[in-house]
Amino acid sequence: MTKLGQYLRQLRGKRSLREVADLTHGTLSHNTISLAERGVNTRGKEYLPGPEVLRELAKVYNVDPIKLMKLAGYIVSTDELPKNAIPVSAEVADQPVMVYGEIQAGVAKWAEQDIIGQINVTKSFAKRYGAKNLFALQVNGESMNREIPNGYTAVFSKDIEPESGDIVAVMIDSESATIKRFRETSLAVMFEPSSWDPSFKPYVFPKDGIQDFKIIGKFLYATSECI
Numbered sequence: 001m002t003k004l005g006q007y008l009r010q011l012r013g014k015r016s017l018r019e020v021a022d023l024t025h026g027t028l029s030h031n032t033i034s035l036a037e038r039g040v041n042t043r044g045k046e047y048l049p050g051p052e053v054l055r056e057l058a059k060v061y062n063v064d065p066i067k068l069m070k071l072a073g074y075i076v077s078t079d080e081l082p083k084n085a086i087p088v089s090a091e092v093a094d095q096p097v098m099v100y101g102e103i104q105a106g107v108a109k110w111a112e113q114d115i116i117g118q119i120n121v122t123k124s125f126a127k128r129y130g131a132k133n134l135f136a137l138q139v140n141g142e143s144m145n146r147e148i149p150n151g152y153t154a155v156f157s158k159d160i161e162p163e164s165g166d167i168v169a170v171m172i173d174s175e176s177a178t179i180k181r182f183r184e185t186s187l188a189v190m191f192e193p194s195s196w197d198p199s200f201k202p203y204v205f206p207k208d209g210i211q212d213f214k215i216i217g218k219f220l221y222a223t224s225e226c227i
Contacts, residue, residue, distance in 0.1 A: 001037065001038060001039055002039040002071075003071050004036070004039070004049075004068065004071035004072050005036065005037045005038060005039040007067075007068075007071055008033075008036055008037045008057065008061075008068075009037045011057075011061040011063065012033075012037070012061075016030075017030035017031075017033050017034050018030045020033055020057075020060060021033055023060045024056050024059075024060060027056050027165065028053060028056050028057070028165055029163075029164055029165055031163065031164070032049070032053060032163050032164070032165050033057070035047045035049070035163065036049040036053060036054075036057065041161070041163075048072060048073070048128070049072065050166060050167070050218070050219060050220060050221075051069065051072075051220075051221050052147055052166075052167060052219070053165070053166075054068040054069060054072060073124075073125075073128065095120060095121050095122060095123050095125070095126040095131060096118045096119075096120055097118060097119055097120070097121055097126075097131075097134045097135065097136050097155060098115050098117075098118050098135060098136065099115065099116050099117045099118055099119060099135075099136040099137065099138055099153055100115055100116070100135060100136070100137055101116055101137065101138070116138065118136075119136055119153055119155070119223060121134065121155070129157045129159070129160070129220070130157070130159055133157045133158045133159040133160075134155060134156070134157055134158075134220075135155075135156055135158065135217060136153050136154060136155045136156070137153070137154055137156070137169060137177075137179070138151070138152075138153050138154075139151065139152050139153070139154050139179060139222070142195055142196075142197055142200075143178075143180070143193035143194075143195045143197070143200040144167070144179055144180070144181075144193060144194050144195060145194075145195050145196055145197075146194040146195060146196060147167060147181075147194050147222075148167075148179070148219075148222040149222075149224075151224075152222040152223060152224055153222065153223050153224075154169075154179060154219055154221075154222045155219075155220045155221055155222070155223070156168075156169050156216075156217030156218060156219055156220060157217060157218050157220055158216065158217050160218040161218075162182050162215060162218045163182075164182060164183050164184045164185075165181065165182070165183065166181070166182050166218055166219065167179065167180070167181050167182070167194075167218075167219035168180065168181075168182045168191075168215045168216075168217065168218055168219060169215070169216050169217040169219070170182070170191055170213055170214065170215050170216065171213060171214040171215075171216055172191075172203060172212070172213050173212050173213075177216070178191070178203075179219065180192055180193060180202070180203065181193075181194055182215065183202075186207070187206065187207055188204050188205060188206050188207055189204075189205045189207070189211070189213070190202045190203065190204050190205070191203040191213070
């Protein structure tokens with residue numbers, strides 16, 4: 001168990017995983033909370049909960065989210081934390097990550113694959129996720145504005161299997177890309193918005209129907225850094 005996992009287990013106390021999950025009102029599953037505490041997934045690989053998971057747990061446990069971010073390795077570089085962006089580290093950020101076009105946070109549209117710039121992450125961050133697995137997309141739209149502001153750059157990893165509740169970049173209908181929260185039940189796979197605007201609707205794929213989607217990356221963090 002990692003230091004983060006030990007601390008999360010301490011915060012949970014005598015409450016069950018399901019009791020804590022209920023306190024998130026459906027945002028986190030008990031499996032996600034269990035993974036965050038254990039620090040490994042069902043295949044024995046290292047599991048690091050994303051910033052959005054840590055923010056939700058911080059609310060439930062009434063602790064400073066910055067402490068959880070530091071324990072997870074998301075070390076803030078300034079005292080002023082943007083509401084929806086998690087700076088990667090206080091280290092010198094000198095590992096480039098390519099930014100490929102824009103990704104829609106609204107109705108899914110084609111994401112141009114032309115490189116439009118780059119952002120820098122630290123070498124330790126790149127080592128953790130694998131530099132070749134990291135890519136970034138500029139967010140365009142308001143359907144995820146509870147988590148990621150319009151115009152921010154979102155960083156993803158191609159080599160992490162998402163859990164239900166994670167934010168992902170997903171191809172829809174083999175040609176359209178969007179960013180949504182991934183949900184999976186016994187009956188359906190859903191890609192849900194997280195917006196202050198209730199007009200945005202989820203994409204729903206019944207398990208017994210056509211599964212015309214492909215998850216292309218798990219969201220790690222967002223930044224307002226210029227590209």
